[in-house]
Amino acid sequence: MxxxxxxxxxxxxxxxxxxxxxxxxxxxxxxxxxxxxxxxxxxxxxxxxxxxxxxxxxxxxxxxxxxxxxxxxxxxxxGHNRLQPVILVGVGNLGSALLRYGGFRKEGFEVVAAFDVNPKRQPDLAIPILAITEMTDFIQQNQVKMAILAVPASAAQIVTNQMVEAGIQAVLNFSPSVLDVPEHVVVNSVDLAVELENLSYFIR
Amino acid sequence: MxxxxxxxxxxxxxxxxxxxxxxxxxxxxxxxxxxxxxxxxxxxxxxxxxxxxxxxxxxxxxxxxxxxxxxxxxxxxxGHNRLQPVILVGVGNLGSALLRYGGFRKEGFEVVAAFDVNPKRQPDLAIPILAITEMTDFIQQNQVKMAILAVPASAAQIVTNQMVEAGIQAVLNFSPSVLDVPEHVVVNSVDLAVELENLSYFIR
DNA sequence: AATTGTGAATTGATTCACAGCT
DNA sequence: AGCTGTGAATCAATTCACAATT
Known part of the structure; x- marks a missing residue:
């Protein structure tokens, strides 16, 4: 192909x-x-x-x-005829909003678990929030290939390395940082501040 | 220039x-x-x-x-040496997360008001949430040029027309829809589902 | 010696123009 | 007659290669 x-x-x-x-x-x-x-x-x-x-x-x-x-x-x-499992890492403001945002499912993606350094309970969510230490096992046991990354910039690269190590092949990156990943891993970055800055350039 | x-x-x-x-x-x-x-x-x-x-x-x-x-x-x-005022329209899941997300300020943007069809109080937020009917006046009185759009697809074009009419020149669009705007208005779209779909293509 | 700045070359994406089907 | 499919042409972005400068 x-x-x-x-x-x-x-x-x-x-x-x-x-x-x-x-x-x-x-x-x-x-x-x-x-x-x-x-x-x-x-x-x-x-x-x-x-x-x-x-x-x-x-x-x-x-x-x-x-x-x-x-x-x-x-x-x-x-390639999204069947439901594709996704994990979300970093359950801060943005992360938890993304969890609540239903739009993914309709398009064939299911957030199967979320991870955070301190996995405080979010009782209104159907999805388990797990400690980040459990991430590697989860990825491997559930053969997850995609991840949404919503951690602070300072943690982004470390978490990414861990995910990639465990088998993640695609990352949707919301953290404001440039991720360094091996050849076979794809990253799409959504950088909110950069988008705004970009717009502000175009308003004369 | x-x-x-x-x-x-x-x-x-x-x-x-x-x-x-x-x-x-x-x-x-x-x-x-x-x-x-x-x-x-x-x-x-x-x-x-x-x-x-x-x-x-x-x-x-x-x-x-x-x-x-x-x-x-x-x-x-x-062009962001001075703080640039921004409004946010649509205070749903994503919208309210974006309000709480502090990252903009650091980069020179200040969300000065938020609008929603029903402006329920969000007491933990410093920013006023106003009825969308007040939007036009607000934009004009405060000379706001930038907007973050986080409404459902069904409302996106209508709200955009209204904003543009009132003087908005740049829109950061989080709604899953293609916005039709006049020449002089810039739109940057962040479409979460599209980003995921795109990634899923690249994982063999 | 090191590193920028840039015209020329290359690579990539979009648009054109029209041949090929239905 | 109408609309797709596509090679050729154009337009845009990236990379190269090296001259210019400190």
Whole structure:
């Protein structure tokens, strides 16, 4: 599978298309043109078609795309047809908000456990909050591959090393720090302060 | 100022460099080479130099960069020397976590008010939570230019229109939707589900 | 001797333009 | 006739290679 040399941004856009297709589905639309879908996703039609072309041919010339078929195909490409288990590390403000945030499940992810240095009880949450010392075992026993990291910058690299050691292959990093990971591990960082700073540059 | 045609990613990286410089400062380092700083920021030295070159020449050949000088310069470029007021709209799980998250202030942003359809009291917060009907006036009276949007997808576009109408020029969007805004408004979107989906693609 | 600053080369992503289906 | 799929062309970002400077 030529996962390499497909632009990462294309993969991002696939998720956006997927969400737009979901809405069309709800409205019982069954066919959509690249023009209409692109508009909903905020991109150009040619870009949408190019993005899809990396994975095959899913449309019908003269007609457009079948909403269900395309949606299923994208699900398959993104590899989230079955529920993917995720752990969350760092149950501070942001961490606990993310736990409560239901949006993941709908998209095929399940936060199966959370870890913190001091695992104070959060009784309104269905998910167990465990001591960080139990993390390695948990990852290994449950074959977890994905982690959400919401610890302070000072702990980020240490915790990451531990997770990677235990078998984590993908990290969604909310800590304001640059993580150093081996080749085979993917990191996506969401840095709130950086996003704000970036915006402030663009307001003249 | 040729703010146009400077890659947006360069601006992002400037923020990262800035943070690394902060750490060096704390450790009383006063000179740093492009190589060392680039390493800390997770980029190549040439890229760092190119990024800086968009704005001028700040280094000394044979020596490197003065940490204070460079840091101040970047602050100036990013335009956050003075505290920038920000409003937050949508005080749900994510929204209230963001309010509690102190990280913004340190980086030059102050959340001056929060808005929600039903402004239930959150007594532990220093910031007033106001009805969304008061938003327009507040924006205009306080000349607020930046907003953090944390409402559900269904409300996102409507609220955005209202904010933009009132004078907001930059939006940090946490809602899972593609926002349609006029030319002069900047949007940065952080879509948690999309980030996870993206990661899940890369774990074979 | 060391390290920046930068034009040229390269690599990558987007858009165009149109051939190919239905 | 309409809309997809795609090679070619353009546009953008990164990296190289080295001249310039301290």
């Amino acid at each position: 030529p996962r390499i040399d497909i632009p990462r941004k294309s993969i991002y856009r696939l998720s956006i298309y997927q969400r737009c297709l979901g809405k069309l589905r709800e409205n019982d639309v069954d066919t959509v043109s690249s023009e209409a879908l692109a508009k909903a996703a905020g991109v150009k039609p040619t870009q949408l078609r190019k993005d899809l072309a990396y994975f095959g041919q899913f449309g019908t010339r003269g007609l457009g795309y079948n909403v269900d078929v395309l949606s299923n195909t994208i699900s398959e490409v993104l | 040729p703010r146009i045609d400077i890659p947006r990613k360069s601006i992002y990286r400037l923020s990262i460099y800035q943070r690394c410089l902060g750490k060096l400062r704390e450790n009383d380092v006063d000179t740093v080479s492009s190589e060392a700083l680039a390493k800390a920021a997770g980029v190549k030295p040439t890229q760092l130099r190119k990024d800086l070159a968009y704005f001028g020449q700040f280094g000394t050949r044979g020596l490197g960069y003065n940490v204070d000088v460079l840091s101040n310069t970047i602050s100036e470029v990013l």
